[in-house]
Amino acid sequence: MSHWRARRGRAQKFFLGVAMNHGRGVFAFLLILILAAAARPLGAQNSMAEQLRQQWAASQRQMVRIAEAMPADKFHYRPTPEVRSFGEILNHVAGEGRMELEAVGGAQLGSPERYESLKERAEIVRALSEFFEYGTSVLADMTDQQAVQSVTLRERQSPRWVVVVGAIGHNKEHFGNLVTYLRLNGLTPP
Amino acid sequence: MEHRVRLVLLVVCLAMWGGAPAQAQSGDSALLGPLKQRWEGIRGNVVRTAEAVPEDKYDFKPTPEVRSFRDQFVHIVEENYFFMGFVTGEKKAPPSNLNTKADIVKALNDSYDYGAQALAGLNDQTALEVVPLMGNRQGPRWSMALLNIVDNMDHYGNLVVYMRLNGIVPPSSQPRR
Numbered sequence: 150m151s152h153w154r155a156r157r158g159r160a161q162k163f164f165l166g167v168a169m170n171h172g173r174g175v176f177a178f179l180l181i182l183i184l185a186a187a188a189r190p191l192g193a194q195n196s197m198a199e200q201l202r203q204q205w206a207a208s209q210r211q212m213v214r215i216a217e218a219m220p221a222d223k224f225h226y227r228p229t230p231e232v233r234s235f236g237e238i239l240n241h242v243a244g245e246g247r248m249e250l251e252a253v254g255g256a257q258l259g260s261p262e263r264y265e266s267l268k269e270r271a272e273i274v275r276a277l278s279e280f281f282e283y284g285t286s287v288l289a290d291m292t293d294q295q296a297v298q299s300v301t302l303r304e305r306q307s308p309r310w311v312v313v314v315g316a317i318g319h320n321k322e323h324f325g326n327l328v329t330y331l332r333l334n335g336l337t338p339p
Numbered sequence: 340m341e342h343r344v345r346l347v348l349l350v351v352c353l354a355m356w357g358g359a360p361a362q363a364q365s366g367d368s369a370l371l372g373p374l375k376q377r378w379e380g381i382r383g384n385v386v387r388t389a390e391a392v393p394e395d396k397y398d399f400k401p402t403p404e405v406r407s408f409r410d411q412f413v414h415i416v417e418e419n420y421f422f423m424g425f426v427t428g429e430k431k432a433p434p435s436n437l438n439t440k441a442d443i444v445k446a447l448n449d450s451y452d453y454g455a456q457a458l459a460g461l462n463d464q465t466a467l468e469v470v471p472l473m474g475n476r477q478g479p480r481w482s483m484a485l486l487n488i489v490d491n492m493d494h495y496g497n498l499v500v501y502m503r504l505n506g507i508v509p510p511s512s513q514p515r516r
Contacts, residue, residue, distance in 0.1 A: 197349070197370070200479070204485070228401075228504055231503070232500075232503055297349075297353055299369075308369045308373065311369075311373040314377070314485060319492075321492045321496065322492040322493070322495055323496055325492065325494060325495060325496015325497045325499070325500075326497075326500050328497060329401055329405070329496075329500040330500065332401060333401055333402060333500075335402075
């Protein structure tokens, strides 16, 4: 640790000296070096992108399992008249999340309501799985540097990681709805 | 060594984002700024739920085997101290003997204040530092704050259905204050 500090101190003095001699061009060059190095995937425990990949995979398992736990004839169940049915929640999660992950991946944004016409369990679960697979492909090569860069979504600029975490949180909030829907049907959530 | 170099580089990237004009006011980076916003967002929904539910409904549960409103709120208080304890590195015991609605609303607010203080005490470097987590795992401090927020949202998702079953419109479905 102290060895590292000493080395870092020497490096700072060196860079400062070089910059004083050669001006802003050198700073720009050093900046490019830093960005290039940071652009490599960390793959380490403290990698932000790796945290997102892990949380995404966990969210996928959880949502697909709960969708599969509900019998097909209960996909139209809703606890009160003014709220979404079980199937409508899944279509909403997949549609909103798909659009958000498209923003993260730099793709053309589709409608968040694209899955709302789906009615049957098989097609709803398929769309849900496709949505998660799409997210997995977007996150697969993401670097930490890309994770903290901003993208445009809903006319706002947000760092990519914030959009992904937003989608994961949105999934989880609706998972919380679905758990209670299952309980109200005498079923134990997976 | 290489691991540490990369951490320093990531911190540099975060700090550069923090210097962007739109974010300059808060002084927070691309990591801590949004994390604090999310913490305050879920606080708003949970605390407003505890306030919106009448005290005589606190023992309502949709089915016999699940948590009541009261149990959910107490659980959220406990998990806020638990998760944020990994961020601060201390083990702070949650309050006990939460009986009245007023006790519970106060305890919820206190637990979110504790989390806000934990986040305020971080900088990018300490947020990204790998520390021991639950179950003998290791990970960056900020990941426990994220898990805390996401788990709160799970419970809030339960509470939304509880509220609807009692004819209460959830705070997240009401016009923003």
